[in-house]
Amino acid sequence: MPDKEQDIGLLSQAIESINSVSSTLMQYYQTLEDRIKVLTEEVDQKKQLLDGILDSIDVGVVFFDKDGKIRLVNRAAESMLCVDSAKILGGSSLPAEISEDNVVPENGKPFHALISNPEVRKADGSMIGKALIFKDITLLKRLEAENERNRRLSAMGELVMKIAHEIRNPLGSIELFANLLADDLKGTEQVEYAKRISNAVRSLVSMLDNMLRFSGEIRPRLELACLNEVLHETFREFQGLLAGGGAEMVLTEEGSYSLYIDRDLIRQAFINLLLNSVQAMPEGGKIEVSLSAGTAGVQDVPSEVRLSVRDNGAGMDEETKARIFEPFYSTKDRGTGLGMSITLGIITAHGGRIMVDSFPGRGTEFIITLPTEKRSSPRSI
Numbered sequence: 001m002p003d004k005e006q007d008i009g010l011l012s013q014a015i016e017s018i019n020s021v022s023s024t025l026m027q028y029y030q031t032l033e034d035r036i037k038v039l040t041e042e043v044d045q046k047k048q049l050l051d052g053i054l055d056s057i058d059v060g061v062v063f064f065d066k067d068g069k070i071r072l073v074n075r076a077a078e079s080m081l082c083v084d085s086a087k088i089l090g091g092s093s094l095p096a097e098i099s100e101d102n103v104v105p106e107n108g109k110p111f112h113a114l115i116s117n118p119e120v121r122k123a124d125g126s127m128i129g130k131a132l133i134f135k136d137i138t139l140l141k142r143l144e145a146e147n148e149r150n151r152r153l154s155a156m157g158e159l160v161m162k163i164a165h166e167i168r169n170p171l172g173s174i175e176l177f178a179n180l181l182a183d184d185l186k187g188t189e190q191v192e193y194a195k196r197i198s199n200a201v202r203s204l205v206s207m208l209d210n211m212l213r214f215s216g217e218i219r220p221r222l223e224l225a226c227l228n229e230v231l232h233e234t235f236r237e238f239q240g241l242l243a244g245g246g247a248e249m250v251l252t253e254e255g256s257y258s259l260y261i262d263r264d265l266i267r268q269a270f271i272n273l274l275l276n277s278v279q280a281m282p283e284g285g286k287i288e289v290s291l292s293a294g295t296a297g298v299q300d301v302p303s304e305v306r307l308s309v310r311d312n313g314a315g316m317d318e319e320t321k322a323r324i325f326e327p328f329y330s331t332k333d334r335g336t337g338l339g340m341s342i343t344l345g346i347i348t349a350h351g352g353r354i355m356v357d358s359f360p361g362r363g364t365e366f367i368i369t370l371p372t373e374k375r376s377s378p379r380s381i
Contacts, residue, residue: 062132063120068092071129080136082108094132103134110359111138142355149325164208171208175201220262220349227257227266227305227370228291234270235289246284249274254292257305259372261350269346272339273309273366280313280364287311294369303372310365316358324356 051074054061060077064070069092073085081096082105088094097104104110113134120129175198182194235251277287287309294304316324327341347354351371358364 058135060132060134060136062094063129064092064132065129066127070094077134080108080111080134081105098132098134103136104359110362111136112141113137138357142357145322146353146355149322152326168205168208171201171205175205220265220346222260222262222350224258225261225263227259227261227307228253230261230263230267231270231289231291231307234267234274238271238274247278247281247287248285249287249289252288252290254290257291257293257372259305259370261370262346265346266350269343269368270307270309272343276340276366277309277311277313277364280311280315285312305370305372307368307370308365309368310363312363315360315362315364316356317360321356321358325354 054072054074055076057074058076060080061072061074062070062077063072070089073083073088077083078085080103081094083095095106096108098115101112101115102110103113103115114137115132115134117130117132119127120131121127178194178198178201182191182198185191185194231251235249238249274287281287288311290306290308290310292306292308294306325340325344344354347368347370353369355367356364357367
């Protein structure tokens with residue numbers, strides 16, 4: 001019996017020891033569970049903070065793990081690439097063509113970008129993946145190109161004006177004498193030669209007039225007019241021409257806009273843009289013209305009006321886009337290359353701006369912004 005009582009005592013001691021150890025383990029487990037909960041909350045907070053930061057910046061960020069799988073796409077990247085992150089996470093490619101300084105989304109609008117592709121590493125230096133970081137600098141590119149273009153045009157405009165004035169006077173004399181000679185040669189075969197001389201001189205004078213317009217002598221007569229009406233008039237005139245060439249023109253208006261303009265000059269600028277679109281679509285196509293309130297001001301009282309002319313023609317390469325407003329620059333076999341220069345001068349003389357957005361094979365869009373308030377007319381170059 002003593003041995004049995006001793007065994008029972010030992011068993012009781014063992015049970016108490018187990019219970020004590022179990023209680024201690026439960027305390028450790030509870031402490032560990034509380035610690036894990038705190039750490040999880042900290043991780044969640046840091047993740048939310050990181051997600052908030054990534055989604056608040058205007059820079060696109062895409063993270064690929066070391067196996068090349070997409071693990072993170074921020075909101076800016078979704079917007080610029082026109083994608084839903086849920087549909088591409090876990091995949092290995094983006095629905096876009098990315099070159100040195102251009103991004104061309106499959107379903108979105110191409111844009112110029114600053115692009116970097118750094119490796120992402122842990123604290124110990126081991127690589128865990130790569131990040132694709134890109135920022136849309138299309139507007140910056142446009143402004144840089146516009147400033148450089150204006151600088152060159154200003155210098156060239158002064159030279160053109162001087163040359164045009166020097167040539168115009170002797171041409172007037174040549175035309176006068178050619179007409180006198182034609183009168184003297186009436187009834188003879190030679191009268192046709194005199195008429196050809198007169199017609200050729202008249203053509204040269206017209207070209208010089210265009211050059212003088214480009215050179216900065218555009219002085220609009222500003223009157224309050226409805227821009228919608230000017231567009232409608234031009235539309236009616238162009239419908240037959242466009243239909244014959246297989247082109248379709250669509251006008252979208254988000255409102256009626258009255259502003260201080262020179263109707264004839266604005267009409268000429270609009271015609272130049274339409275002709276440029278028609279010539280870019282020799283096989284026919286679609287020209288979309290839209291009129292809306294600009295981004296400045298508020299919707300009810302806009303301080304700017306935005307006119308967009310978009311075609312689905314061949315588009316332009318970078319060189320053509322950079323030089324499109326240069327005088328005498330043309331990609332066509334015929335033409336003076338002054339149409340777009342004059343258009344720039346007309347819009348600038350109205351205190352407005354004109355920008356071009358184009359990619360090869362994706363058409364061209366000209367965007368004109370005009371002020372609704374009357375302003376003093378600046379030089380056109």
